[in-house]
Amino acid sequence: MVNRLELTWTLITVALITGVAAYSTILLYHIDALPAHPDEYVDVIGHQWFWEFCYPVNGTCFNTTYDAATNTQSGGAFWAAPGSTVQINVTAADVVHSFNIPGLGVRIDAIPGRVNTFAFTVPNVAAGTQYLIQCTEFCGTYHGTMRAFLVVT
Numbered sequence: 259m260v261n262r263l264e265l266t267w268t269l270i271t272v273a274l275i276t277g278v279a280a281y282s283t284i285l286l287y288h289i290d291a292l293p294a295h296p297d298e299y300v301d302v303i304g305h306q307w308f309w310e311f312c313y314p315v316n317g318t319c320f321n322t323t324y325d326a327a328t329n330t331q332s333g334g335a336f337w338a339a340p341g342s343t344v345q346i347n348v349t350a351a352d353v354v355h356s357f358n359i360p361g362l363g364v365r366i367d368a369i370p371g372r373v374n375t376f377a378f379t380v381p382n383v384a385a386g387t388q389y390l391i392q393c394t395e396f397c398g399t400y401h402g403t404m405r406a407f408l409v410v411t
Contacts (some may be wrong), residue, residue, distance in 0.1 A: 292377050297342035304368035305346070307400035309391065321388055322406040336391060336408045338380045345377040348383045356395035357388030365394065383410055 301312040305321075311334060312319040320334020338344050348357050348368045355368040366376045386409070393404035 260335045263314050264404075266402040274302045291373060292345060293339060293343050296345040296377055298338060299347050300336065300338075300344060302346050302357055302368070303346045304352075304357065304393065304397070304404075304411075306352050306398050307404045308333075309404065309406045310351075311338075311406075324403050324405040326403055328404075331406055332379075336406060337411050338408060340380055340385070340387075340410050341382045343377060343379050345375065347395070348374045348376065353397050354395050355397050355404070357391065358394040359389050361389040362408070367395065380408075385411055 259277075270329060299314050301314060303310040303312065308324070309322050310319055310324065322329050322331050323333045335372070346357070346364075346366070348366050349372060350368040350370045352370060356365060357368050360364045362378060362381070364376065364378050366374050370372070388410070389408040390405040391408055393401060397404065
């Protein structure tokens with residue numbers, strides 16, 4: 259004969275797991291959903307060993323070169339306005355890279371032949387604030403210098 263206590267604990271466990279599964283499914287759907295009208299689109303292309311940022315609105319692209327000795331970059335940056343919603347379309351030209359902005363919780367893989375899309379909101383901070391961008395997928399000899407900055411304009 260079935261013990262009522264065992265049956266009760268089993269049903270409670272099944273209900274909890276079902277609730278967590280349903281909530282996780284809904285949460286994953288909303289996390290992956292892209293905004294209908296982001297404020298800006300930026301195409302990000304990973305190269306060995308630099309990032310290229312292209313702005314389709316005005317047709318410009320900038321390569322970013324990082325100097326580890328001075329912690330500075332030259333050649334361009336990823337620019338975004340405070341409070342704006344930015345959609346990034348990330349790919350790679352050669353090997354697998356990982357586009358990561360740790361200060362904003364943004365991380366997405368850059369894979370050759372595939373475009374991964376992600377949207378995030380830039381915090382409302384003072385103009386000139388910079389967030390480190392780095393590759394977090396080992397991509398070769400100069401992987402450690404594959405850095406750039408998101409500059410709030």
